[in-house]
Ligand SMILES: O=C(O)C1=C[C@@H](OP(=O)(O)O)[C@@H](O)[C@H](O)C1
């Protein structure tokens with residue numbers, strides 16, 4: 001939805017020890033893809049554990065607009081009756097993807113090689129974000145796009161009536177761009193090839209194979225070469241969505257900085273393209289363990305146990321790790337504030353074009369809370385004050401960014417003074433149960 005509810009000012013107060021179990025919601029990336037691929041399959045796809053956050057519900061609404069039947073039964077299981085590859089009908093109205101870059105970019109890809117026209121919009125955050133990174137490769141298939149200056153939403157896409165296959169090297173490390181091109185390739189004849197120099201989350205590749213598409217990934221000196229054979233008939237699937245590591249990051253980091261804490265966050269997907277934060281935290285000296293490691297649906301899963309870690313050390317995060325933790329830098333910068341020494345984060349230009357400019361948003365809030373931050377075009381450095389020495393006491397702007405809001409709520413649990421955000425309503429886009437779940441663990445978060 002492009003308009004959030006009225007702003008919700010929220011304040012996080014120093015917490016007692018956090019303890020108990022945090023059952024975070026389903027993975028947002030996998031939820032979007034389950035709905036879109038279900039809509040492109042012939043028959044009924046059944047999804048349990050779907051993330052029922054605003055972003056994903058917007059994608060569900062969009063799939064209905066393109067002709068799929070999408071329903072939720074009383075047990076909370078979702079059912080998608082798809083229309084087949086190339087079977088999308090032309091929506092009768094504008095497709096509103098709310099706050100979701102993943103939603104709009106993947107859906108643009110899925111419809112770009114259908115002979116239909118669709119117009120997309122979003123909220124004030126999404127309508128600032130760059131779309132040329134997707135419309136440029138979609139034009140190679142024969143799709144046309146007209147958006148606001150600079151390639152921004154609202155935007156109309158005229159799908160290719162006679163699509164051709166494409167070979168495309170992704171210019172930025174983006175799973176959204178990779179996925180949009182692969183989805184477009186589904187309805188092009190022949191083979192579409194996507195090449196990525198830096199590995200990004202591979203849910204699309206794994207799920208396309210799961211739905212029966214012919215897709216091959218080869219590591220070459222050109223990079224990771226992904227080859228998809230177009231015009232398959234996708235077979236409907238039964239999907240159990242794993243819990244989201246990007247949501248798990250918040251209770252995990254809260255426990256690590258809050259004295260006396262011991263929190264279990266079970267059933268977390270640890271796909272190597274998503275687990276970079278947890279590796280980084282352990283390198284900083286965090287007491288973070290993986291219990292009961294196993295495979296579920298072809299993906300590694302474990303129960304995370306996070307305990308208060310008083311002797312955190314700042315580190316240089318390897319830039320090649322960035323894509324595997326790209327959404328976790330905001331909350332990592334909060335943990336870094338409680339470490340001894342500097343935490344250096346380089347190769348992260350992409351943070352400037354997420355729901356907000358996440359380097360700017362976090363730097364402003366951390367500085368207002370007494371923490372030194374230096375930053376440049378694609379890097380930033382947080383100088384930690386050590387446990388118990390972070391003043392806090394500030395009010396931060398969330399800039400319609402759920403991860404900015406949640407990161408500062410985590411910060412307030414361990415600062416000397418409470419930390420507020422001006423509008424926490426965007427949290428509902430990815431983690432609607434955040435407030436209640438953190439309260440259950442013992443956090444003291446209040447609506448002002
Ligand atoms: O493909 C996805 O599901 C996502 C990819 C990432 O974006 P980019 O691909 O733009 O890096 C990430 O920031 C986003 O939260 C989800």
Ligand SMILES: C=C(OP(=O)(O)O)C(=O)O
Nearest residue numbers: 099100101102103327354
């Ligand atoms: C960037 C994110 O999502 P999206 O790009 O889908 O808005 C996120 O969830 O941190």
